Every structure is written in structure tokens, then in C-alpha cells.
Amino acid sequence: MNLRALVSVTGKPGLFKLIGQNKGGFILESLDSAKIKSVVNLNTTKMATLEDITIYGEEEEIRLLDVLEKIKAEEINVPDTKSNGDTLREFFRSVAPGHDESRVYTSDIKKIISWYNIIKEFPLFEEEAPAPIQ
CATH class of the missing domain: 2.30.30 (SH3 type barrels.)
Incomplete structure (x- = not known):
């Protein structure tokens, strides 16, 4: 990605x-x-x-790219951003296990879902990331 x-x-x-x-x-x-x-x-x-955005985790931070890749790879049925909070939280538990539920708000989950819906059709989503410069 x-x-x-x-x-x-x-x-x-x-x-x-x-x-x-x-x-x-x-x-x-x-x-x-x-x-x-x-x-x-x-x-x-x-x-x-x-690439720089992370999500609060209970033990360590979770990279946003990892969450987006998991949504894409598993072809999970992504809920609508207007779904109720329980539905959104349950979905997020499946794609970001170990996230800190006290610091990741429903509004954050909605934002991530809306971002996924924006980028899922773009070719950048299919491309491999360039290797880091060493």
C-alpha cells in the first residue's frame, strides 16, 4: 500500500x-x-x-496502514459511518484488536471508515510502498 x-x-x-x-x-x-x-x-x-498516523493501543500503537490493509484483505463488510456506536466498535475490534477503547472514540472510527471509503478505489491503494531509504 x-x-x-x-x-x-x-x-x-x-x-x-x-x-x-x-x-x-x-x-x-x-x-x-x-x-x-x-x-x-x-x-x-x-x-x-x-503512513504516519497511529491508533492508540492497549500495549502499543497500531499503524493506520495496518488497519486499512486488514479491512481490504479480509474484505470485511464495512459498516456505514451512520451506524450506531456499538456496530462501529464491534467492527473496529475485528480490524484493530487491542486498540484502547477508552481513547479511540466513535468519531475516530467513523473517520477511518470514511477514509477507507475514499481511498479503496484509488490505484495507490494497490501499489506497494517504496522501500525505506537506508
């Missing part, structure tokens, strides 16, 4: 593809149907690549 160029921006819904950089910040393109391009100034906005 090669999701290196995909980022989440604090305060903005959805996911974005990092397409460039200028002196004002990073140039992002939304992954929704609108394909809106915007510039994000890192001095005032936080953003994180999907």
Missing part, C-alpha cells in the same frame, strides 16, 4: 493528495469529486500523512 502522498489536514474534512510545494506552503488536491486545489501553510495548519 503506497499512501505516502495522502494527507489529513486538521480542521478540513476528507483526504488530500500532496501535489507540490511553493513558498506559501504545500499544494494539496482534495480526493473527493470536486478536486479542489488549495495551499496549506504549515505555520498555521497541521497535516499528517496516512
Whole structure:
């Protein structure tokens, strides 16, 4: 899974593809149907690549990429983000066993499901991640 160029921006819904950089910040393109391009100034906005995001675990943190791969590999019936909290939590227990249920909120689960629904059709989801530079 090669999701290196995909980022989440604090305060903005959805996911974005990092397409460039200028002196004002990073140039992002939304992954929704609108394909809106915007510039994000890192001095005032936080953003994180999907590869860097982790989920609170009871013993150790769980990589978001591992959760997304498990959803994809098992072809699990992904619940709708409007499902009740119990349904969402039960689903998340199956794809992220050992997550810290007191610190991973229903809103976090909804966000992860919505991200999965956005990226599941993209070719990046099928590509292998490049090997780390040593």
C-alpha cells in the first residue's frame, strides 16, 4: 500500500493528495469529486500523512496502514459511518484488536471508515510502498 502522498489536514474534512510545494506552503488536491486545489501553510495548519498516523493501543500503537490493509484483505463488510456506536466498535475490534477503547472514540472510527471509503478505489491503494531509504 503506497499512501505516502495522502494527507489529513486538521480542521478540513476528507483526504488530500500532496501535489507540490511553493513558498506559501504545500499544494494539496482534495480526493473527493470536486478536486479542489488549495495551499496549506504549515505555520498555521497541521497535516499528517496516512503512513504516519497511529491508533492508540492497549500495549502499543497500531499503524493506520495496518488497519486499512486488514479491512481490504479480509474484505470485511464495512459498516456505514451512520451506524450506531456499538456496530462501529464491534467492527473496529475485528480490524484493530487491542486498540484502547477508552481513547479511540466513535468519531475516530467513523473517520477511518470514511477514509477507507475514499481511498479503496484509488490505484495507490494497490501499489506497494517504496522501500525505506537506508
